[in-house]
Amino acid sequence: MAFRLELGQYYDTRSPLHRLDARVKIPCALVLMVAMFFIGNAWQLLLGAAASVAVVALSRVPLRRVLGSIRPLFVVLAIILAFNVLFVRDGNALVEVGPVAITTGGAWRGLLYAGRLTCALLVGTTILLTTTPARLTDAFDALLSPLARLGLPAHEIAMVCSLTLRFVPVVADEAGAILDAQAMRGGALDEGGMGHRVRSVVPVVVALLASGLRHADNLSRALDARCYEGGTARTHLYESHVGGLEAVAVALSCAFVVALALLA
Amino acid sequence: MAQTPAIRLADVSLVYQGAGREVRALDGVSLEIPVGQRVCVLGANGSGKSTLASVIAGLMAPDAGTVELVGERVCTEGQADFEAYRRARRLLGLVFQNPGDQIVTSVVEEDVAFGPENLGLPRETVRRRVDRELARVAMTDYAQADPSRLSGGQQQRVAIAGALAMDPRVLVLDEPSALLDVRGRAAILRVLGRLRRIGCTIVHITHFMDEAVEADRVVVLDHGRVALDGTPTEVFSHADELRTMRLDMPFAADLSCRLRERGVGVPVAMEAQELARSLAPRLGTVRLAPEQAPEGRATGDRAHASVPSGKKVLQLEDVTYSYRPGLHALEHVSLEVGQGERVALVGQTGSGKSTLLRLAAGLERPDAGRVVVAGIDTSTKRGRCAAHHAVGYVMQHPERQLFAQTVWEDVAFGPRNMGLTGAELEACVRDALELTLLDSKAGLSPFELSGGQRRRCAIAGVIAMRPHLLLLDEPTAGLDPHGCAGLHAILDRLHAEGVTIVEVTHSMEDAAQADRVVVLDQSRVLLSGSPAEVFSEANEVALIQHGLGVPAATSFSRVIRRLGVPVEGDALGVGELADALAAACRGGRS
Incomplete structure (x- = not known):
């Protein structure tokens, strides 16, 4: 397999986080994630880190799996870290090599920016790992329903998002097969000069587009055959039950925000 | 009780507007299906059977004609009534070929619930139906599983549960087992048998003739028209007509027709047992296969799954490989393939067949052991790249990788990357297109070809590189009988030219x-030998236990032997x- 995308793939461990109603889980997660970006000092960063590690631990999803699904974003984190460390110049100089200077201020900023983004990502990815596409749809549907009154196709947007997540691994597998087939026919992407590489992307993209259209066609047939007509009359297999677990989740999220504010 | 038919089509026509030309997919089809009937629709690729499935499932309105579905007149003389369609669709179920594309979520039970939820049923009813249908398709234990981790056969059973x-009132199945292995297909047929007993009307579209035997009625489509319509026995008596429509026969019907051609007066039989019983009393000694198969010589001795003579093109020495730690895809597999040999790899889904091909193609590096292809060790990156050039690898559904503007350009992609130009390139592409019978299509876009032609085009792109070793992963999956025969003719010619062929197949007839x-089973070599050795009587039970079997002809010769007829070989x-x-x-008579 040429590459694997694990972004947003459901992983079942039946933890409390899995049982938590998605209509409560998602707003709580959004609050936590937004709060992470207000982190400004070391104590707050420590609290943020503790909270995100707690969320991951609570989900009982193996750490490897959680990190695996944010791996594509490691590059972004590395760039943020490097830019701040290398280009921010306040505080005392730690190391100075020619024109490049690493200062205490730069190092701290790099750590802070990369740290709070990591915390937010950990929370976000854990929520995706513990929520099935169908329940994500239901949750977004419920959350966006006020906007539906303004004419926004809230349910349809939610459905499209969840189907996208459902088909990420399918399309990734197919991309892998296409890349392998091209490699066998001497059109490897990782060989030759820049021009050659750009040219070898074309067949992959064309074949992938064709396969995307085929899936879309089949999927529309499947949705029609199963009488999917938007969210209006739909019922739900699981009782959406807002009870003790949900109350605890809301309380903990509020406590986190309050604690963060107190530490400022 | 005299009731309205479940489905009634009167003079239905449907035309697809292609690029500058029209394709008449259905051409004046009239069909009435009574409630509770199990109908099998047969037809070659392009005969219009998938379109018929869409019309019957209420997903497509025809251009002309009248359609009544479950008592709703949804289309009158080409005028569709969309409200009637909506009402009818709630009483129609559809399952189609690719299980992956029908599953909309990541938990089996949620997916089965999707349809009833859309119908707006109360929660308790949804729950009851989910449990009932999962039990019916024997998937209760997988209610919480992730469908994408299930086998194709299991996914298809989830899709059937979702429809049920x-x-x-009517369940339409559009080639539900085309992409499944032997065990998956058998499970689907068992489910259909159970449904018939509870009186569900079934429209089953297939090009596996053997699946049609159990139906109440068989309808054969040809170029958008109903060519034959009757009980299985009636339809399969028309051997010549079926052949001209590029179709096959179920085994017993095929054998009885062949016997009749050879002057043996037997009725056209649908069941092998029935044919054997009517034949057995009239038989003298049956002499088959001059050299009798030495039974039991083919063993699971994995150190020596080899052929003694000649140069080796592919050697696997005690190879172990896993995609994820702790989960072996192949374990201690040793295998040698000699120059010019033709090897069939069989085994259930997940037995490691495809992994073996990927290793042989140099797409994976063995975790332990050695893979040597045409004298190249694939343990280094350089070795694997060299292996790519020596080996031609046709993956499952290779037609999905077509991309170029024309068939010619697509086939030329490989040779051009090898550095060929001018007359040499021309020759490579021309030979490959001739061999695959596509020379008249060179200027077309690959997307304009039919399914079977697209498959051949993708294979032409691989053989244009003139590989010594050709690896094929289920090259006939999803093709109709005519397409399968055409593909085998291509492989026969390549083999005659001295190309070494390793082919993964689900068909024991092809393997023979x-x-x-x-034979691979659970990541190991179970059996290896000539077809006569592997399919010997001593191995039959083991093969069946591992979800495989023996060719129908082999099985038949044993049935008559058990009926007391002396059979040699x-x-x-x-x-x-x-x-x-x-x-x-x-x-016997003389």
């Missing part, structure tokens, strides 16, 4: 045509069996 949970059969193909039986009949 809507309590449809190879020089050697290698085993048959592998239906042709030789018919010859031997006809000879034995004359012998």
Whole structure:
């Protein structure tokens, strides 16, 4: 397999986080994630880190799996870290090599920016790992329903998002097969000069587009055959039950925000 | 009770507007299906059977004609009534070929609930139906599983449960087992048998003739028209007509027709047992396969799954490989393939067949052991790249990788990357297109070709690189009988030209045509030897236990032996069996 995308793939461990109603889980997660970006000092960063590690631990999803699904974003984190460390110049100089200077201020900023983004990502990815596409749809549907009154196709947007997540691994597998087939026919992407590489992307993209259209066609047939007509009359297999677990989740999220504010 | 038919089509036509030309997919089809009937629709690729499925499932309105579905007149003289369509669709279920594209979420039970939820049923009803249907398709234990981790056969059963949970009056299945292995297909047929007993109307579209035997009625489509319509026995008596429509026969019907051609007066049979019983009393000694298969010589001795003579093109020495730690895809597999050999790899889904091909193609590096292809060790990156050039690898559904503007350009992609230009390039592409019977299509876009032609085009792109070793992963999956036969003719010619071929197949009949059969089971080599050795009587039970089987002709020769007829040797193909039986009949009479 040429590459694997694990972004947003459901992983079942039946933890409390899995049982938590998605209509409560998602707003709580959004609050936590937004709060992470207000982190400004070391104590707050420590609290943020503790909270995100707690969320991951609570989900009982193996750490490897959680990190695996944010791996594509490691590059972004590395760039943020490097830019701040290398280009921010306040505080005392730690190391100075020619024109490049690493200062205490730069190092701290790099750590802070990369740290709070990591915390937010950990929370976000854990929520995706513990929520099935169908329940994500239901949750977004419920959350966006006020906007539906303004004419926004809230349910349809939610459905499209969840189907996208459902088909990420399918399309990734197919991309892998296409890349392998091209490699066998001497059109490897990782060989030759820049021009050659750009040219070898074309067949992959064309074949992938064709396969995307085929899936879309089949999927529309499947949705029609199963009488999917938007969210209006739909019922739900699981009782959406807002009870003790949900109350605890809301309380903990509020406590986190309050604690963060107190530490400022 | 005299009731309105479940489905009624009157003079229905449907035309697809293609690029500058029209394709008449359905051409004046009239069909009435009474409630509770199990109908099998047969037809070659492009005969219009998938379109018919869409029309019956209420997903497509025809351009002309009248359609009544479950008592709703949805289309009158080409005028669709969309409200009636909506009402009818709630009572119709559809399952189609690709299970992956029908599953909308990541938990089996949620997916089965999707249809009833859309119908707006109360929660308790949804729950009851989900449980009931999962039990019916024997998937209760997988209610919480992730469908994408299930086998194709299991996914297809989830899709059937999802359709049945809507309590449809008519269930339409569009080639549900085309992409499944032997065990997956058998499970689907068992489910269909159970449904018939509870009176569900079933419209089953297939190009596996053997699946049609159990139906109440068989409808054969040809170029958008109903060509034959009757009980299985009636339809399969028209051997010649079926052949001109590029279709096959179920095994027993095929054998009885062949016997009749050879002057043996037997009725056209649908069941092998029934044919065997009517034939057995008239038989003398049946002499098959001159050299009798030495039974039991083919063993699971994995150190020596080899052929003794000649140069080795592919060697696997004690190879172990896993995609994820702790989960072996192949374990201690040793295998040697000699120059010019034709090897069939059989085994259930997940037995490691495809992994073996990927290793041989140099796409994966073995975790332990050695893979040597055409003298190249694939343990280094450089070695694997060299292996890519020596080996041609046709993956599953290679037509999905077509991309170029024209067929010619697509086939030329590989040779051009090898650095060929001018006359040399021309020659490579021309030969490959001739071999695959696509020379007249060189200027077309690959997307304009039919399914079978697209498959051949993708294969032409691989053989244009003139590989010494050709690896094929289920090259006939999803093709109709004519397409399968065409593909086998291509492989026969390549083999005659000296190309070494390793082919993964689910068909024991195809495997019987190879020089050697290698059976994989749970990441290991279970059996290896000539077809006669592997399919010997001693191995039959083991093969069946591992979800495989023996060719129908082999099985038939054993059935008549058990009925007390002296049979020497085993048959592998239906042709030789018919010859031997006809000879034995004359012998018996004189």
